[in-house]
Amino acid sequence: MKPLTSLVVVAALMVCEVTMASDGDSRPMNWNAIGMFVVFVLLTLAITRWAALRTRSTSDFYTAGGGLSGMQNGLAIAGDMISAASFLGITAMMFMSGYDGLLYSLGVLAGWPIILFLIAERLRNLGKYTFADVVSYRLEQTPVRITSAFGTLTVALLYLVAQMVGAGKLIELLFGIDYLYAVMLVGVLMVLYVTFGGMLATTWVQIIKAVMLLSGTSFMAYMVLHYFGFSTEAMFAAATQVHAKGSAIMAPGGLLSDPIDAISLGVGMMFGTAGLPHILMRFFTVRDAKQARKSVCYATGFIGYFYLLLIIIGFGAITMVGTDPVFRDAQGAIIGGGNMIAVHLAHAVGGSLFLGFISAVAFATILAVVAGLALSGASAVSHDLYACVMRKGEASEAEEMRVSRLATLVIGILAIGLGLLFESQNIAFLSGLVLAIAASVNFPVLFLSMFWSGLTTRGAVAGSLTGLICAVVLVIISPTVWVKVLGFENALFPYSNPALFSLSLAFFCAWWFSRHDDSPRADLERGRFRAQFIRSMTGIGASGARQH
Amino acid sequence: MTDEQFDKLFTHPDFQRLVRRKQRLYWPLTAMVLMVYYGFVLLVAYAPRLLGYSLSGGVTSVGMLVGVLIILLIIGLTGLYVYRANHSIDPLNDTLKQEFDQ
Numbered sequence: 256m257k258p259l260t261s262l263v264v265v266a267a268l269m270v271c272e273v274t275m276a277s278d279g280d281s282r283p284m285n286w287n288a289i290g291m292f293v294v295f296v297l298l299t300l301a302i303t304r305w306a307a308l309r310t311r312s313t314s315d316f317y318t319a320g321g322g323l324s325g326m327q328n329g330l331a332i333a334g335d336m337i338s339a340a341s342f343l344g345i346t347a348m349m350f351m352s353g354y355d356g357l358l359y360s361l362g363v364l365a366g367w368p369i370i371l372f373l374i375a376e377r378l379r380n381l382g383k384y385t386f387a388d389v390v391s392y393r394l395e396q397t398p399v400r401i402t403s404a405f406g407t408l409t410v411a412l413l414y415l416v417a418q419m420v421g422a423g424k425l426i427e428l429l430f431g432i433d434y435l436y437a438v439m440l441v442g443v444l445m446v447l448y449v450t451f452g453g454m455l456a457t458t459w460v461q462i463i464k465a466v467m468l469l470s471g472t473s474f475m476a477y478m479v480l481h482y483f484g485f486s487t488e489a490m491f492a493a494a495t496q497v498h499a500k501g502s503a504i505m506a507p508g509g510l511l512s513d514p515i516d517a518i519s520l521g522v523g524m525m526f527g528t529a530g531l532p533h534i535l536m537r538f539f540t541v542r543d544a545k546q547a548r549k550s551v552c553y554a555t556g557f558i559g560y561f562y563l564l565l566i567i568i569g570f571g572a573i574t575m576v577g578t579d580p581v582f583r584d585a586q587g588a589i590i591g592g593g594n595m596i597a598v599h600l601a602h603a604v605g606g607s608l609f610l611g612f613i614s615a616v617a618f619a620t621i622l623a624v625v626a627g628l629a630l631s632g633a634s635a636v637s638h639d640l641y642a643c644v645m646r647k648g649e650a651s652e653a654e655e656m657r658v659s660r661l662a663t664l665v666i667g668i669l670a671i672g673l674g675l676l677f678e679s680q681n682i683a684f685l686s687g688l689v690l691a692i693a694a695s696v697n698f699p700v701l702f703l704s705m706f707w708s709g710l711t712t713r714g715a716v717a718g719s720l721t722g723l724i725c726a727v728v729l730v731i732i733s734p735t736v737w738v739k740v741l742g743f744e745n746a747l748f749p750y751s752n753p754a755l756f757s758l759s760l761a762f763f764c765a766w767w768f769s770r771h772d773d774s775p776r777a778d779l780e781r782g783r784f785r786a787q788f789i790r791s792m793t794g795i796g797a798s799g800a801r802q803h
Numbered sequence: 804m805t806d807e808q809f810d811k812l813f814t815h816p817d818f819q820r821l822v823r824r825k826q827r828l829y830w831p832l833t834a835m836v837l838m839v840y841y842g843f844v845l846l847v848a849y850a851p852r853l854l855g856y857s858l859s860g861g862v863t864s865v866g867m868l869v870g871v872l873i874i875l876l877i878i879g880l881t882g883l884y885v886y887r888a889n890h891s892i893d894p895l896n897d898t899l900k901q902e903f904d905q
Contacts, residue, residue, distance in 0.1 A: 505855060505862060552885040793903075
């Protein structure tokens with residue numbers, strides 16, 4: 256792996272060059288942050304090199320050989336969920352409006368028990384590399400794999416674009432690096448991790464970052480509690496005294512005032528999580544259903560703990576950051592905007608060295624999440640489209656891996672390009688759209704394929720496509736896009752969150768088209784449900800782990 | 804596995820017991836999570852003031868306690884599921900595997 260060693264050097268040089276390039280900017284360079292970030296990048300590249308030597312087969316590439324422990328996979332799953340968006344975004348939300356920030360945390364967390372009870376073990380028992388393996392288990396391969404791959408790619412790319420734009424903006428602020436270089440740096444590192452190290456490197460990057468983020472936030476929460484004499488009552492009391500909204504921050508504000516919109520948002524967050532391809536893929540990295548079950552339990556514990564810490568961090572910041580003039584500019588606004596609250600709090604509790612650490616962690620978080628997304632997108636292309644549809648399972652492992660690496664490269668280039676294109680666009684709606692699409696395209700069909708014997712190929716394809724089209728159209732004609740982005744006077748669809756409607760319609764179409772499918776093929780497919788049911792329940796015949 | 808083996812496994816009393824135990828574990832837990840979460844969402848939508856009441860005369864509100872309790876409940880329920888699955892379902896599954904999986 257000679258080329259990889261030289262790439263390590265190139266990447267390190269690139270960081271140096273990039274940091275020098277922006278010396279003329281008004282924003283001061285944060286050398287602590289850059290130093291720690293360079294250390295993180297070198298460490299992850301060393302891991303990538305180690306992983307590259309162990310990545311020989313498709314099973315290694317897609318699922319790290321299927322030999323991760325429940326604890327490792329649980330940390331990696333937690334890492335996927337506690338992204339920069341949730342760390343910086345939810346803290347910012349609590350800082351601005353208090354209790355409303357908690358509503359988002361709960362929506363994401365509540366999806367996990369559902370994934371554990373209904374999906375995780377079945378997924379592991381039935382599939383090998385992608386969730387399309389599970390949906391197409393007893394259905395016609397070609398149409399089902401094409402629609403599933405299409406759903407995976409749509410979700411992965413949209414999510415990537417949202418992350419890229421967010422990353423670019425954040426890095427610009429944190430490190431004083433130019434947006435263009437920031438996006439390219441994220442793209443290049445993502446492609447390096449995935450093409451050379453596959454799932455093994457991606458997972459370890461995710462695990463290291465999760466541990467860093469969890470320890471960093473634990474320290475911050477501890478320092479906040481210490482500041483308030485370990486009394487949450489004192490912390491809330493101080494926050495309500497200094498916040499412009501007063502005691503209103505201790506109750507729900509206007510965020511979810513419309514019941515239908517509130518439920519729709521909840522449906523999107525809960526079932527969207529269960530339809531994210533890079534999350535679903537994680538269940539194939541463990542040995543068996545028992546380890547899959549354990550990994551969700553660990554993940555839920557870590558995610559829940561993280562959100563509890565965020566309550567302390569968000570409300571503590573109201574006093575500790577909000578009342579300190581150091582963190583405000585001449586106009587009295589927070590320097591760098593609301594998303595910088597958590598970073599400012601890091602400065603307040605741990606000085607500039609800890610500020611550097613948290614900045615580096617925020618960047619690391621983005622890198623780890625985009626790597627997982629790129630891998631899930633690449634596997635949809637190489638495993639579902641190339642190996643199963645185009646070559647009908649005749650492709651050799653070497654060929655499949657070559658296509659997968661090529662796909663990663665293309666996805667990386669696309670993500671950089673789209674990231675630059677969308678720089679000045681409002682990306683807030685993109686993140687919402689991603690979860691709504693994942694909830695409507697992937698979840699209904701995945702659920703029905705495992706729980707309903709009546710599902711046929713026609714129903715599965717109809718359900719996926721309806722979910723996709725319906726979610727996208729409803730977002731476009733919603734107030735968020737139709738009024739705020741496109742500038743029309745009245746929205747055609749009154750709610751900001753489409754998931755309740757698009758998910759229901761996807762379920763209905765999958766049911767209706769299956770019900771009215773009286774082709775001989777449909778009868779065969781229904782007949783194969785019993786064998787699938789036995790395997791999903793017992794794991795008999797499931798693909799096992801490869802020993803390293 | 805052949806079709807006959809599938810038939811034998813499907814009608815095996817241990818398999819039937821396994822399915823019943825699993826379903827009796829995951830359906831009630833799923834229903835509980837859905838009820839708690841959507842109950843909370845409806846409470847937020849219809850009675851936000853109720854959540855704003857003071858818990859015990861101080862600043863900490865009822866809603867804050869409810870939010871924290873839901874997080875703890877979710878962690879607790881996943882733990883309960885894993886405990887039950889490990890102790891009352893896996894042994895049954897293992898005997899079935901030994902008999903049918905070669």
